[in-house]
Amino acid sequence: MTEIKNAHFTTLQGAYDTELMEATLRIRRWDPDTQRARFDTFTVTVPVTASVLDALDAIKDTRDGTLAYRKSCRMAVCGSCGMRIDGGAALACKTPMKKFVDAGHTITVSPMGNLPVIKDLVVDMAPFWEKIRAVKPYLDTKDEEVPDTEWRVSPEHHEMIHKESLCILCGCCVSECNSMESDPDFLGPAALAKAYRFVGDARDTDTRERLRDLNGAHGIWDCTRCYFCNQRCPKGVDPRDAIAKLGAESFKEGFVRDEGARHAKVFVDSTYKGGYLRETELVPKTIGPVNAVKDIPFALQLARAGKVPNPLSPHKAKDNDEVKRLWKLLEKEAKGAERPRAMHPDAVREG
Numbered sequence: 001m002t003e004i005k006n007a008h009f010t011t012l013q014g015a016y017d018t019e020l021m022e023a024t025l026r027i028r029r030w031d032p033d034t035q036r037a038r039f040d041t042f043t044v045t046v047p048v049t050a051s052v053l054d055a056l057d058a059i060k061d062t063r064d065g066t067l068a069y070r071k072s073c074r075m076a077v078c079g080s081c082g083m084r085i086d087g088g089a090a091l092a093c094k095t096p097m098k099k100f101v102d103a104g105h106t107i108t109v110s111p112m113g114n115l116p117v118i119k120d121l122v123v124d125m126a127p128f129w130e131k132i133r134a135v136k137p138y139l140d141t142k143d144e145e146v147p148d149t150e151w152r153v154s155p156e157h158h159e160m161i162h163k164e165s166l167c168i169l170c171g172c173c174v175s176e177c178n179s180m181e182s183d184p185d186f187l188g189p190a191a192l193a194k195a196y197r198f199v200g201d202a203r204d205t206d207t208r209e210r211l212r213d214l215n216g217a218h219g220i221w222d223c224t225r226c227y228f229c230n231q232r233c234p235k236g237v238d239p240r241d242a243i244a245k246l247g248a249e250s251f252k253e254g255f256v257r258d259e260g261a262r263h264a265k266v267f268v269d270s271t272y273k274g275g276y277l278r279e280t281e282l283v284p285k286t287i288g289p290v291n292a293v294k295d296i297p298f299a300l301q302l303a304r305a306g307k308v309p310n311p312l313s314p315h316k317a318k319d320n321d322e323v324k325r326l327w328k329l330l331e332k333e334a335k336g337a338e339r340p341r342a343m344h345p346d347a348v349r350e351g
């Protein structure tokens with residue numbers, strides 16, 4: 001049996017004959033009493049199978065009991081242990097320590113971004129929950145007769161909202177959202193993924209009202225499409241994709257007044273009609289001709305810097321037929337993805 005170096009893991013090592021390793025972590029501390037931040041570095045002995053959360057537990061148990069962080073399930077289910085590891089949000093319980101130890105790398109652990117810090121690695125989740133509440137995270141069936149028994153949905157229907165249903169509300173996506181960094185009122189990736197989970201639900205009857213609200217200020221069109229939320233989500237929810245689906249549903253419902261919506265629509269219409277993007281139409285059709293005239297000095301600056309395309313010779317796709325084939329394929333897929341009806345128990349019995 002390997003020599004036991006840390007009483008914290010005595011039981012574990014005794015039970016599994018676990019090999020141990022030395023893990024070093026640099027942790028950002030925030031003291032709410034003094035309002036001062038500092039970094040502390042700790043080296044602890046942990047099993048080679050330890051996660052970052054295990055290493056934090058070892059620090060708290062054996063080195064500094066005042067270290068504050070959140071945890072519960074230890075298995076990537078509860079969403080409590082979101083924090084930044086080397087600058088990017090992740091679940092501490094889902095991040096193995098060994099790869100860092102093997103690389104001789106000292107990780108820096110800090111609290112999630114875009115949320116106020118309460119103490120050390122603990123952030124105030126109140127603004128997060130406020131936004132989740134704002135998108136009505138529950139079924140609204142006011143126009144439907146609700147069955148007394150379980151209201152089943154077909155597998156095809158569930159597939160449409162499956163990814164969004166996987167969200168564990170950990171906040172990792174919110175932590176890295178650059179739109180929220182500049183606009184703290186932006187609904188953000190977690191709330192918008194939750195919104196699509198109900199917009200896409202065939203049992204919900206509030207689709208139009210939901211989409212109308214989501215097309216307002218700080219809604220779906222304020223996303224900068226940086227895709228950081230998709231990169232950081234530990235559960236494969238892909239919130240940016242959910243926002244794109246909300247955009248597509250908004251078009252179907254005729255919500256195209258927001259500048260962001262008009263911008264996206266010019267892209268779609270232009271490539272649909274001609275197979276290429278007519279960039280000279282982009283600005284007037286997005287912000288309107290009057291505002292486009294106001295922007296002429298800026299356009300001249302861009303032209304001087306060689307950043308304005310020649311309007312007489314627009315950028316063109318090499319193979320327009322290929323673009324048209326792609327459009328046909330998309331249209332075919334979109335038809336197959338029409339929202340199927342929820343399965344009413346009566347229908348199941350009749351079927």
Ligand code: SF4
Nearest residue numbers: 177223224226227229
């Ligand atoms: S893609 Fe949009 S929602 Fe996702 S992190 Fe970037 S700005 Fe935020």
Ligand code: SF4
Nearest residue numbers: 167168170171173233
């Ligand atoms: S979408 Fe992903 S990262 Fe965002 S809260 Fe849900 S599980 Fe966490």
Ligand code: FES
Nearest residue numbers: 072073074079093
């Ligand atoms: S402790 Fe529950 S997700 Fe990490």
